[in-house]
Amino acid sequence: MKRETLLNAAILLLLLALPLWASVADEPFLITLTTRAVILAIAGIGLNFALGFGGLVSLGHAAFFGLGGYAMGILAFHAQNYTPMMEWPLLIEGTKSMPVIWLVAIVTGALAALVIGALSLRTAGVYFIMITLAFGQMFYYFAISWPAYGGEDGLSIYVRNSFPGLNTMDPIQFFAVCYAVLLIVLFGTWRAARSPFGLMLGAARQNPDRVQAVGQVPYRLYLTAFTISGAITGLAGALFADLNRFVSPSMLSWQTSGEIMVFVILGGVGRVFGPVAGAALFILLEHTLGGLSEFWHIYLGAILLGVVLFAKGGLYGLIAGREVAHD
Amino acid sequence: MTDPVLDVRGISKSFGGLKASDAIDLDLRPGEIHALIGPNGAGKSTLIAQIAGGLAPDSGAVHFAGRDVTALSTAARARLGLARTFQISMLAMEYTVLQNAMLGALGHRGGVFRFVRSVMRDHDLVARAEAALEQVGLQDFRAFRTAELSHGQRRQLEVAVALTLDPKAFVMDEPMAGLGAEGSQQLVGVLDRLRQQAPILLVEHDMDAVFALADRISVLVYGRIIASGTVEDIRNDPEVRRAYLGEEA
Numbered sequence: 001m002k003r004e005t006l007l008n009a010a011i012l013l014l015l016l017a018l019p020l021w022a023s024v025a026d027e028p029f030l031i032t033l034t035t036r037a038v039i040l041a042i043a044g045i046g047l048n049f050a051l052g053f054g055g056l057v058s059l060g061h062a063a064f065f066g067l068g069g070y071a072m073g074i075l076a077f078h079a080q081n082y083t084p085m086m087e088w089p090l091l092i093e094g095t096k097s098m099p100v101i102w103l104v105a106i107v108t109g110a111l112a113a114l115v116i117g118a119l120s121l122r123t124a125g126v127y128f129i130m131i132t133l134a135f136g137q138m139f140y141y142f143a144i145s146w147p148a149y150g151g152e153d154g155l156s157i158y159v160r161n162s163f164p165g166l167n168t169m170d171p172i173q174f175f176a177v178c179y180a181v182l183l184i185v186l187f188g189t190w191r192a193a194r195s196p197f198g199l200m201l202g203a204a205r206q207n208p209d210r211v212q213a214v215g216q217v218p219y220r221l222y223l224t225a226f227t228i229s230g231a232i233t234g235l236a237g238a239l240f241a242d243l244n245r246f247v248s249p250s251m252l253s254w255q256t257s258g259e260i261m262v263f264v265i266l267g268g269v270g271r272v273f274g275p276v277a278g279a280a281l282f283i284l285l286e287h288t289l290g291g292l293s294e295f296w297h298i299y300l301g302a303i304l305l306g307v308v309l310f311a312k313g314g315l316y317g318l319i320a321g322r323e324v325a326h327d
Numbered sequence: 328m329t330d331p332v333l334d335v336r337g338i339s340k341s342f343g344g345l346k347a348s349d350a351i352d353l354d355l356r357p358g359e360i361h362a363l364i365g366p367n368g369a370g371k372s373t374l375i376a377q378i379a380g381g382l383a384p385d386s387g388a389v390h391f392a393g394r395d396v397t398a399l400s401t402a403a404r405a406r407l408g409l410a411r412t413f414q415i416s417m418l419a420m421e422y423t424v425l426q427n428a429m430l431g432a433l434g435h436r437g438g439v440f441r442f443v444r445s446v447m448r449d450h451d452l453v454a455r456a457e458a459a460l461e462q463v464g465l466q467d468f469r470a471f472r473t474a475e476l477s478h479g480q481r482r483q484l485e486v487a488v489a490l491t492l493d494p495k496a497f498v499m500d501e502p503m504a505g506l507g508a509e510g511s512q513q514l515v516g517v518l519d520r521l522r523q524q525a526p527i528l529l530v531e532h533d534m535d536a537v538f539a540l541a542d543r544i545s546v547l548v549y550g551r552i553i554a555s556g557t558v559e560d561i562r563n564d565p566e567v568r569r570a571y572l573g574e575e576a
Binding site: 188191192194195196197198199200202203206207209210211212213214215216217221224 | 379380381400401402403405406410411413417418419420421422426429430431433434435438439440441442443444445446447449488491492
């Protein structure tokens with residue numbers, strides 16, 4: 001078996017075994033920690049779709065993450081207060097149902113990415129980075145100044161949302177839900193990376209002129225990738241808010257965009273499993289380094305520098321070597 | 328005589344005070360290689376960009392495969408069967424040789440926005456890509472990363488990708504650039520056979536290659552076509568000798 005396949009399996013097994021053990025050993029904190037890693041991995045996979053596959057360096061992905069979070073927060077807020085979201089022209093009520101919330105988060109993330117992408121993708125390079133950052137900050141300040149949904153304080157949800165047949169307040173059951181979502185997203189991404197779309201998108205990243213010369217339009221490929229990216233990140237945002245039973249503008253802040261990017265880079269840009277490894281490593285570092293010093297970000301920064309300078313492919317590049325061409 | 332596949336009619340393009348293209352007429356007929364030569368700065372690249380798309384002429388029109396394509400994008404022209412190769416290799420360097428050829432086959436066939444089935448299991452596409460690689464002699468390198476290819480092999484791959492577009496005409500921008508004598512000779516052999524498949528508009532500095540391949544030659548100097556004719560006509564044209572060939576002829 002290839003080293004990469006082994007590494008993939010090892011990471012997935014570890015992420016599964018750890019909380020199972022913690023459940024038996026009655027260490028709920030460890031389950032929550034792993035759940036956090038799993039959810040951040042999904043957000044990373046979302047960003048990786050744009051950043052890794054499409055070469056679109058977006059510093060605005062917190063917008064999609066936060067929108068997913070607020071989709072959950074707002075729906076659950078209305079459900080727990082028994083107030084409708086909208087009465088006219090048609091009655092829309094809140095909900096505590098996870099599948100419905102996910103769907104709303106995915107659609108919201110995708111729509112936001114479609115609009116932001118349609119405008120931002122007219123630029124490239126550093127301008128693209130700046131314009132995505134600006135859009136992200138727009139959402140951030142909007143959330144801060146909108147008192148109906150908590151403004152700066154955010155929204156607290158008292159009881160975690162429900163999934164048919166499960167008790168989601170039980171940490172291990174909620175973990176199982178997130179883990180299943182991760183597997184589905186991973187599988188879909190893995191297929192997409194090898195699909196006709198994945199092949200052409202990768203070419204658009206490497207050489208847009210080549211794509212035009214074979215009769216395709218890079219912009220359409222980028223925009224599609226960006227939209228899918230926003231949808232996945234939005235879904236992760238909904239799960240993240242559900243994990244914390246809390247959503248606040250900080251989910252929309254540019255630091256969040258930066259953090260997602262950090263673990264995509266840590267794991268390995270453009271590798272399907274890269275963000276999973278990166279998110280796990282990030283949580284591990286946050287937990288261990290955070291215990292050593294309040295200023296653990298300094299160490300994280302040093303490690304990130306090391307990765308960027310000496311292990312360009314991230315953890316995956318280091319362990320599994322260069323990506324094997326898939327044919 | 329059959330209708331030309333590619334017909335450039337009275338194209339002009341100015342940049343400030345510089346006339347890069349000055350009422351250029353040029354055509355490409357089935358089965359021929361039409362070489363376009365001219366000194367550096369004559370406006371060859373500008374002309375190519377107007378033919379292949381990417382640069383709109385100030386006036387004049389480009390007709391291709393029986394329709395006016397002047398307003399069409401590069402991608403749209405490529406879909407009509409105008410296959411371009413670049414002076415500097417435009418390949419996806421991280422991809423394998425086969426994957427690069429697949430790009431052409433996929434781009435031409437369409438159906439890019441499919442997300443589930445593995446593209447490498449699309450036997451029709453793979454077969455088309457492999458056929459093109461075989462035609463340029465790269466079949467043994469299909470699993471190589473493109474970055475590992477020699478310069479000459481990359482030039483061959485450029486041609487192979489163009490072939491997968493099922494082209495009605497080729498526009499080749501200095502395919503021999505940077506090739507050694509052996510590489511040039513090999514590529515001359517490939518292009519020589521290619522003209523039966525689709526005519527080639529060949530922009531080239533390598534005069535040995537031009538004289539070996541061309542059915543017709545047009546000479547571009549300061550944005551104007553100063554002469555057009557057979558290899559013999561051009562060799563003996565006094566104006567061309569003065570303006571361009573100089574001591575070489």
